[in-house]
Each structure stands twice: as structure tokens, then as C-alpha cells.
Amino acid sequence: MYYMIYVSQSTKPMLTPELEQLLQKSRAWNTSKSLSGLLIYRYSSEGKSGHFIQMLEGDKAEVRSVYDKIRLDKRHHTVLTLSEGNIENRMFSEWAMGFKNIDDATLSDLPGHARLGDSTFNPATFQQSNEEALKLLKFFHSAS
Ligand code: FAD
Numbered sequence: 001m002y003y004m005i006y007v008s009q010s011t012k013p014m015l016t017p018e019l020e021q022l023l024q025k026s027r028a029w030n031t032s033k034s035l036s037g038l039l040i041y042r043y044s045s046e047g048k049s050g051h052f053i054q055m056l057e058g059d060k061a062e063v064r065s066v067y068d069k070i071r072l073d074k075r076h077h078t079v080l081t082l083s084e085g086n087i088e089n090r091m092f093s094e095w096a097m098g099f100k101n102i103d104d105a106t107l108s109d110l111p112g113h114a115r116l117g118d119s120t121f122n123p124a125t126f127q128q129s130n131e132e133a134l135k136l137l138k139f140f141h142s143a144s
Contacts, residue, residue, distance in 0.1 A: 002060035003091075004067055004084040005133050008076040010050035013043050019101065022075070027096040033062040036090055038098040038137055052076055055137050057090050082133045091137070 014022075019041060030036065035058035043050035054070075056063050063084075071079045092098055 001057060001087050001090060002063045002084070003055060003057040003087050004063050005053070005055045005082045005137070006067070006070075006079055007082055007133070008052045008054075008079040010041070010043070010052060010076050011074060013050055014041060014075070016101075018075075019099070023097060023099055029066065030056075030058075030096040033066070034058050035062055035066060036092045036095050036097070038092050038095060038100070040100045040102060040136070042102040053082075053133060053136065055092065057087065057092065 023039070026039070035056055037054060037056040040053040041050060056067060
């Protein structure tokens with residue numbers, strides 16, 4: 001089993017219908033390819049910027065193939081791979097693509113992640129510590 005985690009910046013604020021459309025298409029594709037994972041979106045009105053964090057897991061060739069398409073998607077940019085490799089078991093076996101749109105209240109509950117999506121958020125800090133991104137994904141998994 002292979003996994004991939006990346007962070008990216010949304011090109012513009014994503015409205016709910018746009019996120020729903022993205023999720024609907026993604027879930028249909030991911031289900032057909034036995035991919036699972038979690039997508040987190042956080043828009044900060046203060047920072048006027050949005051960020052995605054996504055984990056994808058499944059067959060290595062399928063993970064790589066969909067990631068190649070995702071990277072080219074104009075709805076986001078500055079796509080930064082945080083972590084990839086083999087895992088024994090899926091983390092998100094029940095989700096073709098789980099989704100969390102993080103609001104300010106949720107964010108304040110998150111130790112160490114309060115900057116996600118605000119003007120001072122620097123994805124590179126996640127890259128320096130892959131564990132941080134994994135912790136964030138696990139937090140949302142256990143809260144579901
Ligand atoms: P097409 O659907 O033909 O799209 C080609 C390009 O057109 C896209 O790259 C995009 O730039 C643009 N585009 C397409 N639809 C829209 C739209 N509604 N609004 C604006 N621009 C649009 N796909 C998955 O299958 N699984 C995933 O887990 C997944 N996760 C994603 C996570 C993020 C953060 C983003 C932004 C996209 C994700 N996608 C995912 C979508 C993926 O990037 C591709 O759009 C999708 O795989 C379809 O590929 P395609 O080559 O058929 O592209």
C-alpha cells in the first residue's frame with residue numbers, strides 16, 4: 001500500500017458548490033481505483049488565502065497517476081509533496097475521499113496548527129516535519 005501527502009494553496013477562495021463538485025468527481029474516481037484518503041481545506045479570510053492538505057492511499061501506480069493530474073489542476077498551485085512511501089494498512093479505508101472544511105473554531109482546537117491557512121502559514125514548516133501533517137490528518141480522522 002502506497003501513500004502520498006501534499007499541501008497546496010488554492011488559487012481563489014473555494015465556494016461550497018465548487019468543493020462539492022470537486023469531491024463528487026474525486027470520490028467517483030477514487031472509488032473506481034480503490035483509492036482512499038482525506039482532503040482538508042482551510043480558507044482564512046484574514047490571510048485571504050486557502051490551503052489544501054490531502055492524503056491519498058492505495059496502489060502505488062494509481063496514487064501516482066491521480067497525483068500527476070492533481071498537481072496540474074489550476075484550482076490550486078504551489079503543490080508541495082510532504083511525504084510519500086509505503087504503509088502497512090490504510091488510514092482512511094472507509095473514505096474514498098474524506099473532507100474537512102476547517103473553520104476558525106475547529107482550528108483553535110488544534111495544537112500547533114493554528115496557522116494553517118492564515119497569512120503567516122508556511123507549508124515548508126510541514127515539510128520539515130512530516131509528522132506534523134500526519135498528526136493533523138489523524139486528528140481529523142479520530143474526530144470523525
Ligand atoms: P479534467 O476534469 O478534464 O480537468 C482538466 C483541468 O480543468 C483541471 O486540471 C482543472 O484545472 C480544470 N477544471 C476541471 N474541473 C474544474 C472546475 N469544476 N472548476 C475549475 N477548473 C476545473 N481527482 C481525483 O480523481 N481524486 C482526488 O482525490 C482528487 N483530489 C483533488 C484535490 C484537489 C485539491 C484538487 C484541486 C483537485 C483534485 N482532484 C482529484 C481533481 C483532479 O485534479 C482532476 O481534475 C481530476 O482527476 C480529473 O482529471 P482530468 O484530467 O479528467 O481533468
